[in-house]
Amino acid sequence: MRTRFLQGLDELKQKLLRMGGMAEQAVSRAMDAYRTGDTAVCTRVTEGEYAINSLEREIDELALDLLAMQQPMAVDLRFIIAVVKINADLERVGDQAVNISERVVDLSRLPAVELPVDIPRMADLASEMVRNALTSFIQGDAAMARRVLNRDNELDTMNRDISHTLMNWMSENPSMVQQAMDGIIISRNLERIGDHATNIAEDVIFWVRGADVRHGHVPQG
Amino acid sequence: MRTRFLQGLDELKQKLLRMGGMAEQAVSRAMDAYRTGDTAVCTRVTEGEYAINSLEREIDELALDLLAMQQPMAVDLRFIIAVVKINADLERVGDQAVNISERVVDLSRLPAVELPVDIPRMADLASEMVRNALTSFIQGDAAMARRVLNRDNELDTMNRDISHTLMNWMSENPSMVQQAMDGIIISRNLERIGDHATNIAEDVIFWVRGADVRHGHVPQG
Numbered sequence: 001m002r003t004r005f006l007q008g009l010d011e012l013k014q015k016l017l018r019m020g021g022m023a024e025q026a027v028s029r030a031m032d033a034y035r036t037g038d039t040a041v042c043t044r045v046t047e048g049e050y051a052i053n054s055l056e057r058e059i060d061e062l063a064l065d066l067l068a069m070q071q072p073m074a075v076d077l078r079f080i081i082a083v084v085k086i087n088a089d090l091e092r093v094g095d096q097a098v099n100i101s102e103r104v105v106d107l108s109r110l111p112a113v114e115l116p117v118d119i120p121r122m123a124d125l126a127s128e129m130v131r132n133a134l135t136s137f138i139q140g141d142a143a144m145a146r147r148v149l150n151r152d153n154e155l156d157t158m159n160r161d162i163s164h165t166l167m168n169w170m171s172e173n174p175s176m177v178q179q180a181m182d183g184i185i186i187s188r189n190l191e192r193i194g195d196h197a198t199n200i201a202e203d204v205i206f207w208v209r210g211a212d213v214r215h216g217h218v219p220q221g
Numbered sequence: 222m223r224t225r226f227l228q229g230l231d232e233l234k235q236k237l238l239r240m241g242g243m244a245e246q247a248v249s250r251a252m253d254a255y256r257t258g259d260t261a262v263c264t265r266v267t268e269g270e271y272a273i274n275s276l277e278r279e280i281d282e283l284a285l286d287l288l289a290m291q292q293p294m295a296v297d298l299r300f301i302i303a304v305v306k307i308n309a310d311l312e313r314v315g316d317q318a319v320n321i322s323e324r325v326v327d328l329s330r331l332p333a334v335e336l337p338v339d340i341p342r343m344a345d346l347a348s349e350m351v352r353n354a355l356t357s358f359i360q361g362d363a364a365m366a367r368r369v370l371n372r373d374n375e376l377d378t379m380n381r382d383i384s385h386t387l388m389n390w391m392s393e394n395p396s397m398v399q400q401a402m403d404g405i406i407i408s409r410n411l412e413r414i415g416d417h418a419t420n421i422a423e424d425v426i427f428w429v430r431g432a433d434v435r436h437g438h439v440p441q442g
Binding site: 057060063064067068070071072074077078081084085088095163167170171172174175177178181184185188195199206210 | 292293298431
């Protein structure tokens with residue numbers, strides 16, 4: 001019984017990793033579309049959302065099955081609850097990728113313009129935060145989770161700088177207001193992705209700390 | 222043992238209601254500040270965020286304790302997992318209220334201007350969606366949750382209209398770009414609040430459906 005339970009926990013972890021991979025791929029596709037202007041990629045982001053939503057439900061159901069299977073220990077309970085919360089955050093990372101790709105489609109319908117900001121660099125940081133937050137969870141590494149929290153300020157600053165630059169730029173180029181707005185919104189979407197990474201990192205700390213307090217050791221996963 | 226567990230479930234529900242009340246109050250305070258320009262209220266929104274975050278953790282801990290207390294039935298499991306997820310959404314409604322009040326502070330530092338859009342009306346709808354989503358959860362009312370989902374389109378349309386109006390307005394009034402941007406961002410924050418209400422409503426449907434399937438009746442809470 002315990003063996004089957006442990007196998008279930010492992011399956012849960014694998015599915016969550018897959019979810020993370022799908023969310024990350026959605027962001028990277030949306031950014032490819034932004035860089036290249038190839039809106040065919042945007043369709044794939046939107047289609048991918050269904051797969052992400054359905055995997056989210058699958059993970060929740062597996063978590064419920066595991067909780068129902070046997071009386072889990074406190075450390076396992078925290079792990080499963082953390083999975084359910086992280087799962088929701090990853091799904092919303094996917095939502096943000098959809099939002100970004102909608103802006104890219106909008107941009108593709110407007111006169112082309114080179115926005116005077118480096119949005120792909122911001123996207124790299126946001127994606128790295130999500131990846132590291134998930135890795136910190138899989139490795140039960142609270143220190144790594146704390147480093148994710150620290151980087152969120154950096155992302156917020158990038159967002160503020162990009163917004164500021166684009167606002168000044170649009171006052172000087174009133175005919176480009178829509179393109180600048182798309183840039184500002186994409187930047188905010190990326191900042192929201194960072195917030196989800198932050199939420200995940202906080203859940204990792206919550207889980208590891210609880211495991212710590214109740215068992216006197218950091219769980220190995 | 223079962224009685225203590227049921228009391229715990231009731232306590233969990235009460236705390237979640239309190240969380241909902243605090244999130245709703247944060248939004249209504251932020252909108253008061255928007256209407257009146259009284260930024261003192263904004264400080265209270267920011268301070269209230271700590272209370273909301275701490276109640277979020279309290280609710281998660283209680284959920285964990287309940288899961289650890291006894292082998293819950295499937296319907297109780299789904300209820301507890303739904304609480305954990307709804308809890309996270311309510312906390313983020315509070316975050317959006319903080320974001321709105323930051324924009325209000327920004328507006329207060331800029332030359333005063335009457336934006337040509339009805340943001341308070343949008344806020345009313347967003348708050349109503351959150352309130353109804355939470356009520357549908359407490360009453361186990363999937364039909365009510367579905368009505369919340371339907372209203373999300375209305376909110377999205379309002380957001381699109383407001384953004385569109387303000388973008389046109391700022392191209393004609395380039396010196397007012399920042400004020401218009403604040404309006405657009407507040408509108409997006411309200412749309413995100415609607416998304417959280419939508420998430421909550423989806424969790425209600427998930428929970429009620431699961432309870433339905435496994436027990437052949439709609440749970441009374």
